[in-house]
Amino acid sequence: MIQLRDLSKSYGRFTAVDRLNLEVPRGELFGFLGPNGAGKTTTLRMIAGILQPSSGSVTIGGEDIQSNPEAAKAKLGFIPDRPYVYEKLTGAEFLRFVAALYGQEGAEVERRMDELLELFELTPWKDELTESYSHGMRQKLLISSAMVHRPAVVVVDEPMVGLDPKSARTLKDLLRAFVERGGTVLMSTHTLEVAEAMCDRIAIIHHGTLAASGTMEDLRRETASEGLTLERLFLKLTGGEVPRSLQGMFDE
């Protein structure tokens, strides 16, 4: 459902993403992990059509995001890492606006909107301006906006940031239910327990290149790390296991 072919992105002499190849089939929840600055957000923003790749291609449901952006984006719901929404629109107006961007309107949209707002306990605030929403409420509104037009693919960048435990649980259930009904999810996260528990397959990206990809078992086998947790495996692959002395850090 999502295909990345030799995808690269450079900013001047700095290469953020370097010839990345990835395939996420329909009905899969795919975890996209990597340390800070590894190129995760850049990759997801290229998939969403916000950044133009320097080379390579992105295909969503068979549609190339560069040559046929409208058809590719019509299948997509994107949840960015920072919850920027129009502050002078109400929650309901924002969702209606997003649905309209995808050419949808009417009773069906209103029903889905109400369902999603109810699910995330935003119904009491649906007619209030989003500028009065907390960070977590905005994040929940964004998640709702990515689902309101019934996409085939959801690309989500750090979805758990700012969510309370109950909302985080709701989101996990929502994403699983979405995948079970044939949807596809590509999710970047730093919460490794979430990735380990939820994702069918995982890719770890480091310095813009793919360090490893597959199921947990595949990853353990590939890296000869039988029995390791995802956290240990992640640190091993990304060079983060170097013991760091904290002695003396707080000394005068």
Place this chain on the structure above:
Amino acid sequence: MSEPAPADTASVALPPQPGIWILLSPKWRTALARVRQERSGAGMRLLLLSLVGFGFWSAIFGVSYRVLKYFRGVPDIGTLVATKLLAVLLLAFLGVLLLSNIITALSTFFLASDLDLVVSAPVDWLRVYIAKLGETTVHSSWMVGLVALPIFTAYGMVFDGGPLYPLIVIAAIIPFLVMPAVLGAMLTLLLVNIFPARKTRDLLTLVAVGAVGGVVLLLRLIRPEQLARPEGFRNLLDYFSMLQGPTNPFLPSEWAADMVMNWLLRIGDPLPILLLWSTAGVLGVVGAALHQKLYLTGYSKAQEGKDSFVRGGGWERLLAPMLRTSGPARREFILKDLRLFFRDSTQWSQLILLAVLLAVYVFNIQTLQLFSGEQVPTFFVTLVVFLNQGLAGFVLAAIAARFIFPAISLEGRELWLLKSSPLDLRAMFWSKYFIGTLPLMVVALSLTLVTNGLLHASTFIMLISVITISLFTMAASALALGLGALFPQFGTENAAQIPTSFGGLVFMMSSLCLLALIIVIEAYPVSSYLQALAVGQEPGVGAEVVLSMAVVAALCTASTVLPLRIGLKRLQELEL
């Protein structure tokens, strides 16, 4: 535990205070980084900027130089008129500076994103005040500085200012710029403290209403009709004494003008420089004292809650059925833009300024008194009507700068949504163009028809005016939207600041250059028409009229299509 935790009750030595330069470092470092980014890419933008900037400065310098040269050649009253002209110009600058400082101070002192960090740090209040005042002064004054530079240069060259002249100008201009900044900061501080619960919406309404009063006051202070009608004075002596006397002896603009002219005319009077610097000093001290007393309370009150509930919305019920035929994306897009506009006080409050601008303009035309008393020759009336086009064009450019130029910037950090959706950016761009152009066209045509009607314009000149202003409106809208996309101000804390950004200046310069070009092209056929009138012939529509209108149409079409194309391309390439 082997070592005790840091004492939480013992007195701790205060950390050394950071310098003002350090406090301002995020700002100037950001500016430097932007310049470096501009240099490494966007060569075309730089070229465009240089061309437009050079053309604009040359035009201001050229006009100022010629006018001053002419004045200098007029015995007795020439120098007096030049002095008076400088005082009037600086008075206009003072008005602009005061308004601009109030709007900027609201951002720098109360809305800026770095304030939480600065206020929570152990930095003393005076340093915060000086740093923020400096930031406010630079933000709101640089444009006035750029416009004033060629004018002061022309004064220096015409009146032989000598090598020390630039230092005199700098010594006059620094307190002249600081005073409105201190006043703006003081006024904003008081308003934030007085009206905490009603938040920025009401604050800006007050600012806008204050501006209305300011503009009216300014007009009365300038008393332009007196300069234009020397016959209104009882005798030449009265006219002389008016020219010799100060426009308003209590305003810094008068002191700055006197200081500069005293140097140029070799008059050794230290009073203006003393007045300028001592008043700036006293104001600074009062401003600092007020800041010490009221800032933290004001800052805290400015954070109190945001708007939750939607007010009004009657226009939506009115408009929604009219948009029913357009698709959901276009309809919701238009509604979204209108909702954001009418719910943001920093945007809608500018409508008040627009109304004042238009009222003053129509009022001025009405008070020309061309048709009171004796018969004024058709020749003269036609000339005034023709020049009226230029004024109307200027007003329209100012409106486009306020309302169309910020359109792309205001999408700001939410642009990710539009770029990741299947919405065609071209359709969005066109939608913004039409939303902006339609009301502007209504204003343009109303303004032209009303003012030309008041001036009793002939059918010929009315037709030329209507065609020209329609073409110019379409071009000015396109320039505003295109340059707004080329120089976007994403993440601005105050929408009112977007038109006064660097890109806003480029837009104003470009549209005024276009306007000047149109007037020059049309001047030839209009002068032929006037010549025919002067010799008593029946003027007709000759080949030169058709040709010049065709050239104007081609120029305006190019100025419409090119900026839209460039802006759209930039928007499509924009990486967030």
